[in-house]
Amino acid sequence: MARQGLNRADIIAAAIEMIESEGLHSFSLRELASRLHIKAASLYNHIKNMDELYTEIGYYAISELKKVQLCAIAEKERAEAVEALSDAYYRFGKQRPEIYKVILSLPMVKNDAIHKAGFDIVEPIMTVLSGYMLTEEQKMHLQRVFRSIMHGFISQEEAGCFRQYSVDVEESYRMAVRGFILLLEHSEKEAQI
Amino acid sequence: MARQGLNRADIIAAAIEMIESEGLHSFSLRELASRLHIKAASLYNHIKNMDELYTEIGYYAISELKKVQLCAIAEKERAEAVEALSDAYYRFGKQRPEIYKVILSLPMVKNDAIHKAGFDIVEPIMTVLSGYMLTEEQKMHLQRVFRSIMHGFISQEEAGCFRQYSVDVEESYRMAVRGFILLLEHSEKEAQI
DNA sequence: ATAATAAAACTAACATCGTTAGTTTTACTT
DNA sequence: AAGTAAAACTAACGATGTTAGTTTTATTAT
Numbered sequence: 001m002a003r004q005g006l007n008r009a010d011i012i013a014a015a016i017e018m019i020e021s022e023g024l025h026s027f028s029l030r031e032l033a034s035r036l037h038i039k040a041a042s043l044y045n046h047i048k049n050m051d052e053l054y055t056e057i058g059y060y061a062i063s064e065l066k067k068v069q070l071c072a073i074a075e076k077e078r079a080e081a082v083e084a085l086s087d088a089y090y091r092f093g094k095q096r097p098e099i100y101k102v103i104l105s106l107p108m109v110k111n112d113a114i115h116k117a118g119f120d121i122v123e124p125i126m127t128v129l130s131g132y133m134l135t136e137e138q139k140m141h142l143q144r145v146f147r148s149i150m151h152g153f154i155s156q157e158e159a160g161c162f163r164q165y166s167v168d169v170e171e172s173y174r175m176a177v178r179g180f181i182l183l184l185e186h187s188e189k190e191a192q193i
Numbered sequence: 194m195a196r197q198g199l200n201r202a203d204i205i206a207a208a209i210e211m212i213e214s215e216g217l218h219s220f221s222l223r224e225l226a227s228r229l230h231i232k233a234a235s236l237y238n239h240i241k242n243m244d245e246l247y248t249e250i251g252y253y254a255i256s257e258l259k260k261v262q263l264c265a266i267a268e269k270e271r272a273e274a275v276e277a278l279s280d281a282y283y284r285f286g287k288q289r290p291e292i293y294k295v296i297l298s299l300p301m302v303k304n305d306a307i308h309k310a311g312f313d314i315v316e317p318i319m320t321v322l323s324g325y326m327l328t329e330e331q332k333m334h335l336q337r338v339f340r341s342i343m344h345g346f347i348s349q350e351e352a353g354c355f356r357q358y359s360v361d362v363e364e365s366y367r368m369a370v371r372g373f374i375l376l377l378e379h380s381e382k383e384a385q386i
Numbered sequence: 387a388t389a390a391t392a393a394a395a396c397t398a399a400c401a402t403c404g405t406t407a408g409t410t411t412t413a414c415t416t
Numbered sequence: 417a418a419g420t421a422a423a424a425c426t427a428a429c430g431a432t433g434t435t436a437g438t439t440t441t442a443t444t445a446t
Contacts, residue, residue: 006394006395007393039395039396042396045395
């Protein structure tokens with residue numbers, strides 16, 4: 001019975017809520033259907049399959065991440081902007097770990113995903129880098145380095161890899177960001193030659 | 194029939210080989226059993242469950258990674274050692290991506306895993322850092338930063354996040370390592386004050 | 387108001403998966 | 417030769433993603 005009249009957006013929203021509260025690991029289509037008071041098979045009227053649903057959630061996650069990042073760097077420049085950007089990134093990863101995980105599971109191999117999500121993921125850091133006197137190629141490299149540091153830190157902390165020693169994790173994070181700023185300034189000097 | 198007389202090590206070895214050739218994603222106990230010419234239920238005579246098998250494979254991966262790292266830094270010091278270490282790390286991640294992925298899925302929350310694997314994962318970089326004049330706390334932070342950079346870079350490249358632009362990935366990687374060395378030298382100066 | 391259509395739900399089923407219980411067979415030890 | 421423990425088996429359970437085909441509902445057009 002077409003009682004509720006659910007649509008694609010409802011499904012995706014419910015899936016996101018479920019993943020955030022129960023964890024990506026325990027997510028299932030049957031449980032999702034159950035929460036929407038429909039049968040699992042009915043989901044397929046709205047989504048192609050589970051992969052497509054994950055992809056959609058990944059797009060959402062990226063747009064959310066972009067949003068907080070752009071908000072953080074507004075009216076800031078250079079080192080201050082870098083710190084604000086990374087802080088926003090770090091906070092997002094810590095506060096919404098399950099949704100964050102979906103981003104990396106996005107099959108970037110597919111061209112459509114690269115084009116739809118690629119730009120959004122790169123734009124904030126590229127904006128910050130444009131405040132530095134760097135070549136386009138330098139910016140590309142540095143953008144990759146930035147994302148590596150941030151993602152590496154977040155995912156290792158989330159995985160529990162930093163729990164072995166009782167040294168303050170927040171301070172390690174600050175040092176990582178400081179290292180990136182050092183590299184930035186160093187690259188700027190190189191570019192001016 | 195106790196025909197082949199398989200043991201725990203055989204199971205683990207076969208699982209590793211299967212994951213490396215077919216991918217972690219498509220791994221299953223039933224397929225593993227099939228390749229060993231036994232039934233899936235028979236696997237449970239040797240392993241407790243799938244999680245335990247993954248844990249075991251994670252230990253193997255960490256020990257392999259440690260091996261190539263220690264080999265790489267032998268008789269090297271400071272910047273040269275850092276580069277050799279990261280190169281070994283990077284090559285391992287690129288050449289054995291499926292096995293590498295298992296490391297991060299290790300449930301570090303459990304205390305036994307932390308103690309058994311934690312030290313092995315940290316030892317090589319700590320050895321290299323001991324060649325710098327740093328406090329113990331600095332070393333702890335820098336070790337985390339190093340692992341973040343390396344893991345972040347490897348996993349993003351593997352996920353396809355670096356394919357969007359045609360800028361040389363290897364050069365981005367070199368810049369990341371150079372950035373870490375910069376931070377190292379900078380930290381050393383700070384420590385001497 | 388009624389008929390047609392498309393959307394949204396359903397039932398039923400399949401293959402696959404991890405896992406458990408209980409049983410049989412093999413190989414080694416005594 | 418008998419006993420024992422390891423290593424395999426069969427059979428089944430519950431859960432998962434997914435497909436095919438069917439029924440119901442809501443909206444639109446006549």
